[in-house]
Amino acid sequence: MAYLYLFIAITSEVIATSSLKASAGFTKLYPSIAVVMGYPISFMMLSLVLKTLPVGIAYACWAGLGIFFVTIASYFLYGQKLDLFAISGISLIIIGVLIINIFSETARSNV
Structure with missing residues (x-):
């Protein structure tokens, strides 16, 4: 269940963050609503994740x-x-998340 909550937390955070630009400084209604609703949902779901996953792993x-x-x-x-550097850096982040979840005992210690 923790990973479902984590998926919801990530999804709502991505929607909120992506809507920030579209909100044009909170002058456009619908993107602003997505921002204002997305972040609380994300943090609420993340707090549920932290009941079972270590905070460092969940946050990573x-x-x-x-x-x-x-x-x-x-x-x-x-x-x-x-550019190539942005793609390389983001790829390293994803590789790090995969390494944590596949190989780290810490990721499984509280589940």
């Missing part, structure tokens, strides 16, 4: 995957271009 997944998905959303929604 939440932040790392959030960075990845916000970058992908920005590419498609706002035409954000990525």
